[in-house]
Amino acid sequence: xxxxxxxxxxxxxxxxxxxxxxxxxxxxxxxxxxxxxxxxxxxxxxxxxxxxxxxxxxxxxxxxxxxxxxxxxxxxxxxxxxxxxxxxxxxxxxxxxxxxxxxxxxxxxxxxxxxxxxxxxxxxxxxxxxxxxxxxxxxxxxxxxxxxxxxxxxxxxxxxxxxxxxxxxxxxxxxxxxxxxxxxxxxxxxxxxxxxxxxxxxxxxxxxxxxxxxxxxxxxxxxxxxxxxxxxxxxxxxxxxxxxxxxxxxxxxxxxxxxxxxxxxxxxxxxxxxxxxxxxxxxxxxxxxxxxxxxxxxxxxxxxxxxxxxxxxxxxxxxxxxxxxxxxxxxxxxxxxxxxxxxxxxxxxxxxxxx
Numbered sequence: 001x002x003x004x005x006x007x008x009x010x011x012x013x014x015x016x017x018x019x020x021x022x023x024x025x026x027x028x029x030x031x032x033x034x035x036x037x038x039x040x041x042x043x044x045x046x047x048x049x050x051x052x053x054x055x056x057x058x059x060x061x062x063x064x065x066x067x068x069x070x071x072x073x074x075x076x077x078x079x080x081x082x083x084x085x086x087x088x089x090x091x092x093x094x095x096x097x098x099x100x101x102x103x104x105x106x107x108x109x110x111x112x113x114x115x116x117x118x119x120x121x122x123x124x125x126x127x128x129x130x131x132x133x134x135x136x137x138x139x140x141x142x143x144x145x146x147x148x149x150x151x152x153x154x155x156x157x158x159x160x161x162x163x164x165x166x167x168x169x170x171x172x173x174x175x176x177x178x179x180x181x182x183x184x185x186x187x188x189x190x191x192x193x194x195x196x197x198x199x200x201x202x203x204x205x206x207x208x209x210x211x212x213x214x215x216x217x218x219x220x221x222x223x224x225x226x227x228x229x230x231x232x233x234x235x236x237x238x239x240x241x242x243x244x245x246x247x248x249x250x251x252x253x254x255x256x257x258x259x260x261x262x263x264x265x266x267x268x269x270x271x272x273x274x275x276x277x278x279x280x281x282x283x284x285x286x287x288x289x290x291x292x293x294x295x296x297x298x299x300x301x302x303x304x305x306x307x308x309x310x311x312x313x314x315x316x317x318x319x320x321x322x323x324x325x326x327x328x329x330x331x332x333x334x335x336x337x338x339x340x341x342x343x344x345x346x347x348x349x350x351x352x353x354x355x
Contacts, residue, residue: 035086035094040074057283101171132313141179147269151248159222163194166227206234229258
């Protein structure tokens with residue numbers, strides 16, 4: 001999907017014993033480093049794409065710069081330790097995709113007072129962040145809801161919909177939900193079940209869907225809104241186990257398993273958020289902040305968090321992907337290889353012109 005990086009990432013190691021207890025030496029170690037803190041590795045995008053693209057772009061902008069990368073593996077305490085270590089080392093710019101946006105506030109505020117510029121990446125961290133790079137998440141929610149309506153067609157007004165929303169600790173999740181409700185609430189008969197799924201857990205989404213099927217039966221709903229593809233996979237598995245077919249399921253992220261489900265017909269759509277422009281813009285903002293340059297040309301709008309307003313921001317547009325436009329979106333852009341996409345679903349691929 002994306003070109004791999006060839007050696008730009010520097011994994012931070014423990015400081016030499018000679019540097020112990022010396023804040024001055026620690027500070028010097030980070031002057032040409034940019035911190036990159038990603039939240040987890042369950043979603044394929046972070047390790048395969050975000051990390052590589054950000055690191056590659058920084059390397060192309062600054063030969064002497066190093067990317068000090070860490071993954072929190074969905075643990076807030078891990079991310080706090082990683083963040084604090086970067087600040088202690090003297091890193092002056094940190095790209096942060098927070099595990100828990102609210103929990104990050106105290107770290108971000110403390111770092112800002114020390115002159116550290118924090119770029120909120122993909123999720124808007126609370127606190128005194130210097131910039132924010134992501135997608136327009138309410139628009140994505142509206143786009144997802146429109147995908148559900150399209151799938152339901154003329155039956156939408158009499159249809160009952162299940163909503164499996166994202167993690168309560170992710171600031172993007174309420175925006176997706178809000179956008180989706182803006183479209184669905186007046187266009188479908190009823191939202192018959194709604195749940196926020198902690199940590200975007202596919203297993204939890206599968207269990208909720210299974211419990212709902214057991215409680216309401218196969219006829220108790222007509223479509224399922226899933227805030228992301230991972231959960232959509234769990235939902236699709238629950239439907240399959242119950243022998244339920246022809247219930248549209250929507251997701252987000254254009255992950256390979258989801259695209260295969262779309263081709264096979266067990267997921268109606270996904271949302272394609274091209275990682276490259278988001279990641280490269282974050283990298284360029286980080287480099288400019290590191291060198292004390294203006295980021296005005298890269299931040300075309302502003303965003304507000306609960307703790308800060310008017311944050312310089314760049315918000316990109318996403319697009320819906322179905323069988324019909326897959327060839328002219330994710331395949332055309334090289335986001336997925338057709339041989340991988342069609343593995344196990346060859347006949348379905350041929351039916352939509354992908355083989």
